[in-house]
Amino acid sequence: MTEQEVVKVKVDLALIHFPVVNKNQEVIGSAVTNLDLHDIARAAKTYGVDSFYIVTPYKDQQELFQELLDHWLKGHGSEYNSNRGEALSLVHICDDLNQLFERVKEKWQERPTVLATCAKRKHSKIWSYPLVRQRISDGESFLILLGTAWGLAPEVIEAGDGILPPISGLGDYNHLSVRSAAAIVLDRLLGRKE
Amino acid sequence: MTEQEVVKVKVDLALIHFPVVNKNQEVIGSAVTNLDLHDIARAAKTYGVDSFYIVTPYKDQQELFQELLDHWLKGHGSEYNSNRGEALSLVHICDDLNQLFERVKEKWQERPTVLATCAKRKHSKIWSYPLVRQRISDGESFLILLGTAWGLAPEVIEAGDGILPPISGLGDYNHLSVRSAAAIVLDRLLGRKE
Numbered sequence: 001m002t003e004q005e006v007v008k009v010k011v012d013l014a015l016i017h018f019p020v021v022n023k024n025q026e027v028i029g030s031a032v033t034n035l036d037l038h039d040i041a042r043a044a045k046t047y048g049v050d051s052f053y054i055v056t057p058y059k060d061q062q063e064l065f066q067e068l069l070d071h072w073l074k075g076h077g078s079e080y081n082s083n084r085g086e087a088l089s090l091v092h093i094c095d096d097l098n099q100l101f102e103r104v105k106e107k108w109q110e111r112p113t114v115l116a117t118c119a120k121r122k123h124s125k126i127w128s129y130p131l132v133r134q135r136i137s138d139g140e141s142f143l144i145l146l147g148t149a150w151g152l153a154p155e156v157i158e159a160g161d162g163i164l165p166p167i168s169g170l171g172d173y174n175h176l177s178v179r180s181a182a183a184i185v186l187d188r189l190l191g192r193k194e
Numbered sequence: 195m196t197e198q199e200v201v202k203v204k205v206d207l208a209l210i211h212f213p214v215v216n217k218n219q220e221v222i223g224s225a226v227t228n229l230d231l232h233d234i235a236r237a238a239k240t241y242g243v244d245s246f247y248i249v250t251p252y253k254d255q256q257e258l259f260q261e262l263l264d265h266w267l268k269g270h271g272s273e274y275n276s277n278r279g280e281a282l283s284l285v286h287i288c289d290d291l292n293q294l295f296e297r298v299k300e301k302w303q304e305r306p307t308v309l310a311t312c313a314k315r316k317h318s319k320i321w322s323y324p325l326v327r328q329r330i331s332d333g334e335s336f337l338i339l340l341g342t343a344w345g346l347a348p349e350v351i352e353a354g355d356g357i358l359p360p361i362s363g364l365g366d367y368n369h370l371s372v373r374s375a376a377a378i379v380l381d382r383l384l385g386r387k388e
């Protein structure tokens with residue numbers, strides 16, 4: 001995509017708080033991280049993502065997310081820094097994967113291709129970044145799933161149509177934060193190249 | 195660079211806390227952000243960066259950074275999660291730009307090319323990402339400067355040899371966190387493409 005082709009893309013992001021795994025690969029639910037919300041919403045807005053879904057079944061966590069959103073969308077934060085509200089206006093809260101899938105399907109009037117992200121190279125059905133970039137550019141709809149804690153639970157990865165390749169540089173260390181991983185995934189799929 | 199060419203690259207990152215600008219473009223010093231340290235160190239380690247310098251003249255801030263480092267390098271954190279220590283072992287604290295430039299020059303036995311980062315497209319001397327990627331691959335040394343708060347002060351940008359292009363996607367919104375920007379810059383310069 002070039003600067004001349006500023007078109008709306010059908011890409012959504014979802015940050016999953018349950019089910020994810022802990023460092024021992026046990027399935028858990030994770031808590032709200034304020035900076036996940038801000039950093040990923042700002043990156044989503046920068047790259048033209050349509051919606052950024054926060055998925056958590058815990059009502060207290062949903063309320064906490066909603067308070068954070070209200071501060072920046074309606075409260076003092078909206079006056080102090082309107083850029084934050086502009087990014088956070090992309091955010092929607094969902095109870096679980098089923099509700100997430102229903103909402104995106106209803107929005108696009110089609111089921112998007114669902115791609116999970118994982119730091120380990122242990123899955124089949126890997127879609128390359130250039131392939132997904134091309135398909136987005138062709139107008140296809142995609143939903144990208146990001147995991148908190150130590151990553152998405154196996155059942156989430158299996159619920160998708162495939163996964164994006166793990167992000168890596170030189171060497172074997174690839175313990176990126178989900179905030180960094182989200183930014184890189186979006187840049188690879190939607191960034192202007194220069 | 196391919197997986198077969200795992201070579202040491204001469205790339206350093208520096209996160210500047212003074213002089214930077216606030217939202218009114220006034221020159222200020224900024225405070226420690228715990229997650230800047232973690233997220234950028236983890237991305238630096240992932241992409242094979244040699245050192246990640248924290249630049250702040252404030253002694254209380256230097257002590258706070260050192261406490262955070264000690265926790266993960268020597269304290270309870272090192273037992274809880276050794277990956278964090280592995281990343282944070284790249285971190286060094288400097289008083290100011292002069293000390294930073296002296297240290298990297300001493301380390302590489304040459305003055306590296308110093309590139310600033312800026313979210314605005316208002317500077318000359320722009321180096322493209324593919325050009326810098328190629329020069330890194332050719333063995334040249336680079337120091338990349340990142341700004342906290344609302345970005346690097348003009349005098350920092352002018353102290354460098356050039357700037358990297360602002361990161362942007364579709365549209366005009368490009369209010370990324372410095373954590374996201376650092377991850378994307380490293381992926382563009384050092385990421386394995388797949």
